[in-house]
Amino acid sequence: MIKKIYLIGNPNVGKSVVFSRLTGVQVIASNYPGTTVEISKGYLQLGNEKIEVVDLPGTYSLESTSQAEEVAVSLLKEYPKTQIAVINILDSTNLERNLLLTLQLIEKGFPVVICLNMCDEAAHRGVRIDIEKLEKVLSVPVVSTCAVTGSGIKLLIERIKEAAPSLREKLPHEELWKEIGRIIEQVQHLEHRHHSIREILEDASVRPLTGLLMAAGVVYVSFKFVRFIAEGIINKITDPVFHDLYRPLLERLTLYWQEKGFWFHLLIGDLINGKIDFKQSLGVLTTAPYIEFGMVLPYVASFYFMLSLLEDIGYLPRLAILLDNILHRLGLHGYAIIPVLLGFGCNVPGILSTRVLESKRERFIASTIISIGVPCVPLQAMIFGLLGKFGGFYVGGVYLVLFSLILILGLILNRALTGYSPEFLLEIPPYRFPPLSMLGQKLYFRIKGFLIEAVPVVLIGVLAINILLYFRLFDIITGIFAPIINGIFGLPREAIVALVIGFLRKDVAVGMLIPLGLSAKQLFIAATLLAISFPCIATFIVLWKELGIRDLIKATLIMMLVSIAVGGVLNLTMAH
């Protein structure tokens, strides 16, 4: 009786795709190692029974030399071997390396079914595998699949019940690779293929000169593409909807509103020249939805599309090795670029994914750098919307300041903190072109995650601000902080409201700067400060959970010092 099915395999073998084919549960599947440290579970209908399927983290062996491997090994021990089936997923294009885990599973007596995935790609690359022979040599069922198209999955499901311990004789560990060599010779046939364009590009991206040129190109094109798509959505879809449909609706509503008192202030906000101004009115029904859906969501969607695409193609590990040199000086290694890139979308997943870094020291440096120097997409979208009209100089300036901060801060932290940062050892996957459906799925989950997190906070935030403003409660804080805000940063005292709101949401905070009528320089300083100073509340909570209270306090102190220093220096050095 099979009570549980486990999926196990090396990183980058398409395990998560097989999982979602088997269970119908949609999971995020990525093309870089380390993302499936969180375990996904689903159910497979097998005959009359529903059996739980567990997707184990990608692992190279059963020896548990890393955290992910430890998790996989301990999960496999949950049930007696007679009550489970283990589906071992292999990348057909790289049978040799994948077989180590297979032999270990067989040696340990697990009931195994082998799923030779990516068979179409193997054929494309001139790799032919004799399935029947492999089945005979290993004496366990072998099924060839292509999970992306779904071929072979039905057969795989049918053969799960055949899973049984293999009768092969046990081999000492040192003999395993020799044995694998013998197996490969019997079952694998390689045809010589000329280098395809894809392989040439794969090679070029890991060489210093061509790699850097490609990286610069990829980053530039991605950046342009994200802006192009986001602005397209804003101009063609969201702005027309807000201005031509939503505004007339709201205006009709306000006609019946005789007395413009507390509730009017709360829901609609202030009328600008007798009209609703989505950017300035600051009502729960006006500015709140406009900032989230009209200014931020288009950027979030196009950013995550681009990031997911780069992830699934397999470009990110290549970027990681190119940046290893620089990141090393900051006490990190190349792989830290992945949390940083995720942080550009939203700091929360960025900081959560610092878990892929091995040491506590690296995680502290990466989290601090992300929360201080990496602006999230909502904040960037608002900076573009606001500073863009003063020219690219100011927008570029914000990035320049933040980028320099990351470097300086990393250099200092690397010197000041004890301990060392481990070296990296990373497999570089081949380029793969993700099926659009998988990409769409991932995008859907990321956007959904963003909306669930952002929308309630924005609505409650705007509501809270309005109540505080209505009862003039901000005047107290304004009075206290006026010397810093005015004296050091050169900002009008009212800007304190925006900086405080930044703790709730950065995008709303930038929106609050609009009615103040700031000069380009003041706006530049305020936007930069919003990026550096306290992260929003969601990030703050994640920092607390990930770092613990002591390191959180350390990070916060660093943040405050940096904010005051940067704000002061910018105010003193910039011309009006």
Place this chain on the structure above:
Amino acid sequence: MKKISLAQMKAGHKGRISEILGGSNLASRLMNMGVYKGKEVLKLSHIGLRGPVVIKSGRSILALGHSIAAKVIIEVE
């Protein structure tokens, strides 16, 4: 025959691994990824002076941090 580390080897050259220095943990991590004593590897590139080394071992491409590469000793012609 001479023995040099993977970090010292020139890009584009092939060699056979003769030894992996450092703890057994590193050796077994590398072994699990298909990099072990006796295996022939091709060094694809070296990013920067003290940057990572990219190798091809079997059909896999691997990137090794500089100090790991310095611990992998290769026999070259």
